[in-house]
Amino acid sequence: MILDGNSLSLEGIFEELESPTKLSLTSESKQLVRKSREVVENILKTGKTVYGVNTGFGKLANQKISSENLRQLQVNLLRSHAAGTGGYLSHKTVRLIMLLKINSLLRGYSGIRLEIIEALIDLYNNDLTPAIREKGSVGASGDLAPLADLALPLIGEGQFLMVDGSRKPASEILKQHDLSTMELKEKEGLSLINGTQVSTAFAIESLKSIKDLFFTISATGAFSTEVMLGTDTAFRKEVQEARNQPGQAYAGELLYTLMADSGYRDAHLDCDRVQDFYSLRCMPQVHGSWYDLIVHSERILTQEANSTTDNPVTLIEQGIIVSGGNFHAAPIAHTMDYLAIALSDVAAMSERRIAAFQETSQSNLPMFLMQEAGLNSGFMIAHVTAAALASENKSLSHPASVDTIPTSANQEDHVSMAPNAGHQLKQVIANTSRIIAIELMCDAQARDLNPQYHLAPCSEAIYQLIRKDVPYLEQDGPLSAHIETIHEMVSSGAISDIVKQRLEAQG
Numbered sequence: 001m002i003l004d005g006n007s008l009s010l011e012g013i014f015e016e017l018e019s020p021t022k023l024s025l026t027s028e029s030k031q032l033v034r035k036s037r038e039v040v041e042n043i044l045k046t047g048k049t050v051y052g053v054n055t056g057f058g059k060l061a062n063q064k065i066s067s068e069n070l071r072q073l074q075v076n077l078l079r080s081h082a083a084g085t086g087g088y089l090s091h092k093t094v095r096l097i098m099l100l101k102i103n104s105l106l107r108g109y110s111g112i113r114l115e116i117i118e119a120l121i122d123l124y125n126n127d128l129t130p131a132i133r134e135k136g137s138v139g140a141s142g143d144l145a146p147l148a149d150l151a152l153p154l155i156g157e158g159q160f161l162m163v164d165g166s167r168k169p170a171s172e173i174l175k176q177h178d179l180s181t182m183e184l185k186e187k188e189g190l191s192l193i194n195g196t197q198v199s200t201a202f203a204i205e206s207l208k209s210i211k212d213l214f215f216t217i218s219a220t221g222a223f224s225t226e227v228m229l230g231t232d233t234a235f236r237k238e239v240q241e242a243r244n245q246p247g248q249a250y251a252g253e254l255l256y257t258l259m260a261d262s263g264y265r266d267a268h269l270d271c272d273r274v275q276d277f278y279s280l281r282c283m284p285q286v287h288g289s290w291y292d293l294i295v296h297s298e299r300i301l302t303q304e305a306n307s308t309t310d311n312p313v314t315l316i317e318q319g320i321i322v323s324g325g326n327f328h329a330a331p332i333a334h335t336m337d338y339l340a341i342a343l344s345d346v347a348a349m350s351e352r353r354i355a356a357f358q359e360t361s362q363s364n365l366p367m368f369l370m371q372e373a374g375l376n377s378g379f380m381i382a383h384v385t386a387a388a389l390a391s392e393n394k395s396l397s398h399p400a401s402v403d404t405i406p407t408s409a410n411q412e413d414h415v416s417m418a419p420n421a422g423h424q425l426k427q428v429i430a431n432t433s434r435i436i437a438i439e440l441m442c443d444a445q446a447r448d449l450n451p452q453y454h455l456a457p458c459s460e461a462i463y464q465l466i467r468k469d470v471p472y473l474e475q476d477g478p479l480s481a482h483i484e485t486i487h488e489m490v491s492s493g494a495i496s497d498i499v500k501q502r503l504e505a506q507g
Contacts (some may be wrong), residue, residue: 004029005106008099008305010298014208016099017092022125023099025106025117032108032316033117039314040111040187043321050321052190052312053111074189075155081148081193084133088161089146093201094129097150100197100305108316109308110191119154119182126177131159131167132198138407139418142310142327143198146419151192156181194310196329202422203332204301209429210294210339213436214287215496217346218251220439221283222258223459224353227446228363229267230276232259240284247295248288255283257506258499263453277362279352286349290342297335304332329418333401336421340428344393347432350439351390354383357442369445369473376476379442382483386438389431396424396431430491437486440466440495441479448472458502462495 001016004026043050049064056063057077065073089097098120104110105117123130130153136145152158153170160173174181184192225232232255233239240252259265275281312323356362357369358380368378400421406413444466447455455463466489470482489495 002026003099003103003106005032005103005108006306008103008302010204010207010302010305013096013099013204013305017096020095020127023102023121025121029106029108030114033106033110033112033114035316036108036111036314037113039316039319039321042319044186050312051323053187053321057190070186071184074184074186077189078148078151078155078184078193079157081144082152082158084136084145084149086133086135088167089132089134091129091161091163093205094132094150094161095124096201096204097132097146097197098124098130100200101147101150101192101195103305104195104197104308104310105191107306107308109313110310111187111314111321112191113185113188116154116182116184116188116192119179122179123153126179128153128173128177129161130170131161135419135423137198137419138405139196139199139329139333139416139420140325140327140414141408141412142194142196143329143419144193146198147193147195151189154182154192155184191310194327196304196307196309196327196332196418199329199332199416199418199422200301200304202419202426203297203336204305206336206339206422206425206429207294207297207301209433209491210343212493212496213343213429213432213490214291214294215254215499216490217350217432217436218254218283218287219258219458219462219495219499220350220436220443221280221287221353222255222456223443223462224357224439224446225255225276225280225283226259226262226264226453226455226459227443227450228276228280228353228356228365229264229450230280232256232262232265234276234281235259235284240288243285245285245288245292247290247292248284251288251291252284254503255287257503258458259456260506262456262459264455267453277352277356279349279356283349286346290346293338293342297339300331300335328414329416330401333416333418333421334399336418336425337397337399337401340393340397340421340425341399343425343428343432344390344397347393347428347435348390350432350435351383351386354379354386354435354439354442357446358383363446365446365449369442369449370476371449372475378473378476379438379445379479382438382441382479385483386435389435393428393431396428400424433490434483434487437483437490440486440490441470441482444470445473458499461498461502465489465494465498 132149235256367373370378
């Protein structure tokens with residue numbers, strides 16, 4: 001994978017995470033890095049006071065540091081800022097953070113030597129994963145604590161995360177791989193730990209899951225519409241065109257396509273139902289709004305992956321170093337909050353469809369999806385589980401980005417809380433995946449209770465996948481294992497793959 005600081009795509013990132021390669025740099029980006037470092041070196045010769053080069057940090061920015069202590073200052077910065085807590089980020093997440101950090105440093109604004117970037121690439125290419133604590137960043141001034149964990153191994157300190165989950169001293173692992181420790185020069189420690197790469201990695205990972213969920217949830221909603229004898233009339237193209245919302249148009253077209261060739265349409269030849277309840281009829285509107293946010297998020301995250309987010313920045317043409325606020329992760333925090341809110345809303349709609357399956361008037365099926373309801377409670381408590389998860393999502397969807405808290409003796413008085421937004425979004429995704437799993441379990445049961453019509457091809461393929469591992473329930477039995485089995489199908493992308501394959505087959 002060739003990096004230049006400007007051309008990293010989300011598709012390229014996803015491919016790299018699934019099939020890791022070796023990293024290399026363009027000659028142009030190397031030249032920019034060298035020129036950026038020259039700015040720092042030239043300013044040092046003048047003796048001028050410049051933040052991050054020969055001063056303290058944060059509230060200590062007014063403290064001038066003597067020339068003989070400038071390199072120790074960078075080491076102290078990494079040590080003092082490695083103050084994270086909690087568990088450790090996964091191997092894949094850390095590799096994504098490293099990829100983003102390397103790409104950001106290549107843009108010629110960071111004043112860091114090429115040797116330091118190449119040392120990071122050596123870690124990446126040797127599959128060495130710094131052990132990074134998962135909590136401790138407020139998303140401004142950058143993701144300081146986790147990025148300090150990332151940077152410490154470069155100087156032979158900190159730890160690496162092993163495949164088995166254990167941790168070993170960085171000095172020991174570097175020696176095993178015949179890799180040298182680095183001596184940091186002026187500004188380099190600050191450039192390594194100042195940035196939004198941890199927050200951005202959280203967002204990119206979540207976006208990948210959400211894009212799969214969009215197809216999965218659309219197929220689940222179409223499946224439910226079929227087996228509850230709903231109609232696809234509200235999904236017609238003409239209805240969506242009247243609204244003039246592009247996301248809605250796409251979502252409606254997808255639902256209509258997924259229900260094509262469904263025998264359940266025959267149920268409406270002499271039907272007296274005028275229109276379906278909202279959780280069926282309004283899916284294009286709700287799913288479409290969510291889809292528009294996904295498209296927006298793709299743009300924001302692609303831009304952020306190719307951004308300089310440390311401080312101060314070197315301006316090569318002017319030959320100066322300027323302080324700014326590019327480390328503030330507000331765009332990432334807002335993006336993840338938007339996604340969590342929309343996904344919680346979509347999940348709430350799924351919960352309503354699950355609720356509809358529990359009684360006859362909306363579903364046209366036996367109470368609680370059981371032939372002998374009363375003797376059997378059926379899917380009654382599966383719905384309760386879905387309700388619990390949907391309610392938790394509502395709490396988790398309170399925007400993290402509106403909750404700022406001053407740090408660094410009030411110098412850093414407004415922060416983004418993007419990492420918290422990332423943690424919340426991750427849990428919303430996990431909860432929603434299980435809500436959808438419960439709806440799919442109901443769909444399959446409903447199919448067996450109402451088998452007189454044939455399913456649309458996509459729904460039939462999903463039904464067959466579920467029935468490989470989850471049986472039709474003739475009487476009560478524990479449902480937890482079935483929910484988790486289908487959840488694995490959802491979270492692994494197996495359901496969304498069926499949808500994508502069907503769409504490709506239909507052209």
